Amino acid sequence: LVIASATFADAGVYDVVVSNVLGAVVSAAATLEVRQIIPTVSAWPSASAIYRGESLEQAILSGGSASVAGSFAFLSPTDTPPVGTASHAVRFTPEDTTHYLAADGMVAVVVVSALEIEEVPEPVEASAGASFTLDASATGAEPRHFQWYRNGEPISGATNATLAFSDATLADTGLYQVLVTNALSLRLSAPTRVAVDSPKLIGWGGNDDGQLGDGSTDDRTAPVFIAPDAVTAVAGAAHSLFVTADGSLRTMGANASGQLGDGTTAPRSTPVAVLGGTNVVAVAAGAAHSLFVAEDGILRAMGANAGGQLGDGTTTPRSTPVAVPGGTNVVAVAAGAAHSLFVTADGALWAMGDNASGQLGDGTTTPRSTPVAVLGGSNVVAVAAGAAHSLFLTSNGAIWDMGGNDQGQLGDGSTTPRPTPVCIAQGIRSFAAGGTHSLLLDADGTLRATGANADGQLGDGTATPRPAPVTVVGGTNVAAFAAGAAHSLLLDFDGTLLATGANDQGQLGDGSTTPRLTPEPAEPVLIAGLASGPAASHVLAIGALVYDFVYVPLGDGTVVITGYVGEGGDIAIPEQLNGMAVAAIADEAFLGASGLVSVHIPATVTNIGA
Known part of the structure; x- marks a missing residue:
C-alpha cells in the first residue's frame, strides 16, 4: 500500500x-x-x-x-x-x-531615541538694537513641536525651531532654552546665555557678610551696582552667585562652609571666581551650599553638606566644587535650605539632601546623600525650592508641590506635609519658592501667592497665612517675580518694580526699612532678570540702574546722596532723583568711587558732608 x-x-x-x-x-x-x-x-x-x-x-x-x-x-x-x-x-x-x-x-x-536635540544655540552678546537668532534642531519621530523659554518661563508664540530677535533690548538678556516634544518623548535643551546692551548685576537688601559684593558689609535699602556683564544670578542665605556673559561663575558673601567654591572658607565682599566655574549655564544657591552646571551638562556642588545636599554620597562640606554622581545631562537646578533638585534633558527630576518634611518627593522622610528620583517627576521643565518644600512644573502646565506645609506653602488647601508630590494647579506659566511661601504666575499673567504671610510677603493686604493661592494685590500683567525668605517682588510689563513683605534689611529696595502688606514701588531700576532665595534677605537683579547715585529719601520731598555707582569721568549730579530734589550729599558718598574726573553739584544741594 x-x-x-x-x-x-x-x-x-x-x-x-x-x-x-x-x-x-x-x-x-x-x-x-x-x-x-x-x-x-x-x-x-x-x-x-x-x-x-x-x-x-x-x-x-x-x-x-x-x-x-x-x-x-x-x-x-x-x-x-x-x-x-x-x-x-x-x-x-x-x-x-x-x-x-x-x-x-x-x-x-x-x-x-524617540527625540534628541542635535543643535543648541551658541551664546550671544549683542548691542541694543541688534538682530540675531537662536537656532535649534532635533531628530526623532514626527511631528516635532518647539517651545522656547526665557529664564524658565515660556515665551508666547515662540514655537518654531528658530527664535528671532530684532531691535533687541536689555530686557532680552537671560537664559534661553527650547523644549522639543513629540508623541513619544520630550527633550529640554541646556540654557543658552544671551546678553544684550551690557547688562549689569545690581542688588539691594541684607549685606552682613558681603553678599551684595559691593566691597562693604552695609545693608542697602536701594539698588547698587555690583558687577558688569551679568546674565543671571541667585541668592543664598548670605552668599550670592552670578554668571557673566562669557559663562564665568562668580560669587561673594559668607563662606564658612565653602559655599563660594573658591577653595577657602573666607568670606568675600567682592566677587571671586569659582574654581572650575567656566562656561556655566545654570546655577542655584541654598542656605549655605551652591550648585552649578556647565555646558558639559555635569552638575557640580560645593558648600554645606550635613544633609547630603551636595549629592556626592557623603555629608562632608566641600570648599571646591565636586561632580554629583548621576548628575549628567542636567538642564535645570534648584536649592532649598539644605536640599537640592535637578532636571535632566529627558525631563526627569532628581533630588538629594535633607528630607525631614518630605521635600525630596520620594515618598519618605529619609535624607539622601545621593540623588533619588522624585515620584512622578517626569516631563519636568522647571523646578524651584523653598526652605523645606519643593515645586516643579510639567510640560502640560501642571504645578506639583511636596515637602513642608506648616504655613500652607504647598497651596493644596491644607497644612499637611506631603512626602509625595501633589498637583495643585493647571495652566501655570512659572513659579517661585520663598522660605515658607510660594508664588505662581497664571497663564493670563496674574500672580498668586500661598503660604506664610506674617510679614505681608503674599501681598494680599493682610498678615494672614494662606493654605491656598490668593491673588497678589496689583499682581496682574506680571513680567517677572521673585521670592525671598519673607518678601516678594514683581515686575510689571511697564517696567515698574513692586515689592511686599519683610524689609528689615532694605530687601524691598524702596529706600526704607518699612515692611509692606501690599506691593509698593521700589526705587526705579531697569530689570531683565530678578532673583532672591528661600533663605535670602537680599535681592539681585540683572539690568541697569536708572541713576548712578545711591540716595535715601528724607521724607520731605528731598533726598540725600549716599553713594556713587557709575563708571566715573566728568559727572553731573541731577537736581532731582525719582522726582525728589537732591538736597544733600552724605559723608563719604564718593568714597571708593574710581575714575572720577570732576563732579558738578546742582544749586539744590544745601548740605555737603566730608
Whole structure:
C-alpha cells in the first residue's frame, strides 16, 4: 500500500488480508499516525528600526523565506524595548496550519531615541538694537513641536525651531532654552546665555557678610551696582552667585562652609571666581551650599553638606566644587535650605539632601546623600525650592508641590506635609519658592501667592497665612517675580518694580526699612532678570540702574546722596532723583568711587558732608 501526500484522513489502523485458494490470513494491525511538521525557515526577516516608546509591532518585518507559504510576526508585539540593539522572538506561521506547525526564531531590532536635540544655540552678546537668532534642531519621530523659554518661563508664540530677535533690548538678556516634544518623548535643551546692551548685576537688601559684593558689609535699602556683564544670578542665605556673559561663575558673601567654591572658607565682599566655574549655564544657591552646571551638562556642588545636599554620597562640606554622581545631562537646578533638585534633558527630576518634611518627593522622610528620583517627576521643565518644600512644573502646565506645609506653602488647601508630590494647579506659566511661601504666575499673567504671610510677603493686604493661592494685590500683567525668605517682588510689563513683605534689611529696595502688606514701588531700576532665595534677605537683579547715585529719601520731598555707582569721568549730579530734589550729599558718598574726573553739584544741594 503506497500513500502519497498523506493527510490526516489517512491516519488510522491498517491491516492486510492475504488470501489464496486455500484460505486467508489477517496481518497484525499497524497504526498510521500523520503528524504536523515544522517548516524549514531558510532566512529570517529583518526588522526596521523603531523609536524608544514604540512597541515591537511598529517594527516592520521584511524579507525572510520558508519552505511553505506563511507570515512572520513578533511573539510579544506590545513590548516597548529600551534604546539599543537586541534580539526579539519572531514566529513564522504557515498558511497551511493543518499540516504544518509554527517555527520560532530571533530577529535583531534597533531601538533609537524617540527625540534628541542635535543643535543648541551658541551664546550671544549683542548691542541694543541688534538682530540675531537662536537656532535649534532635533531628530526623532514626527511631528516635532518647539517651545522656547526665557529664564524658565515660556515665551508666547515662540514655537518654531528658530527664535528671532530684532531691535533687541536689555530686557532680552537671560537664559534661553527650547523644549522639543513629540508623541513619544520630550527633550529640554541646556540654557543658552544671551546678553544684550551690557547688562549689569545690581542688588539691594541684607549685606552682613558681603553678599551684595559691593566691597562693604552695609545693608542697602536701594539698588547698587555690583558687577558688569551679568546674565543671571541667585541668592543664598548670605552668599550670592552670578554668571557673566562669557559663562564665568562668580560669587561673594559668607563662606564658612565653602559655599563660594573658591577653595577657602573666607568670606568675600567682592566677587571671586569659582574654581572650575567656566562656561556655566545654570546655577542655584541654598542656605549655605551652591550648585552649578556647565555646558558639559555635569552638575557640580560645593558648600554645606550635613544633609547630603551636595549629592556626592557623603555629608562632608566641600570648599571646591565636586561632580554629583548621576548628575549628567542636567538642564535645570534648584536649592532649598539644605536640599537640592535637578532636571535632566529627558525631563526627569532628581533630588538629594535633607528630607525631614518630605521635600525630596520620594515618598519618605529619609535624607539622601545621593540623588533619588522624585515620584512622578517626569516631563519636568522647571523646578524651584523653598526652605523645606519643593515645586516643579510639567510640560502640560501642571504645578506639583511636596515637602513642608506648616504655613500652607504647598497651596493644596491644607497644612499637611506631603512626602509625595501633589498637583495643585493647571495652566501655570512659572513659579517661585520663598522660605515658607510660594508664588505662581497664571497663564493670563496674574500672580498668586500661598503660604506664610506674617510679614505681608503674599501681598494680599493682610498678615494672614494662606493654605491656598490668593491673588497678589496689583499682581496682574506680571513680567517677572521673585521670592525671598519673607518678601516678594514683581515686575510689571511697564517696567515698574513692586515689592511686599519683610524689609528689615532694605530687601524691598524702596529706600526704607518699612515692611509692606501690599506691593509698593521700589526705587526705579531697569530689570531683565530678578532673583532672591528661600533663605535670602537680599535681592539681585540683572539690568541697569536708572541713576548712578545711591540716595535715601528724607521724607520731605528731598533726598540725600549716599553713594556713587557709575563708571566715573566728568559727572553731573541731577537736581532731582525719582522726582525728589537732591538736597544733600552724605559723608563719604564718593568714597571708593574710581575714575572720577570732576563732579558738578546742582544749586539744590544745601548740605555737603566730608
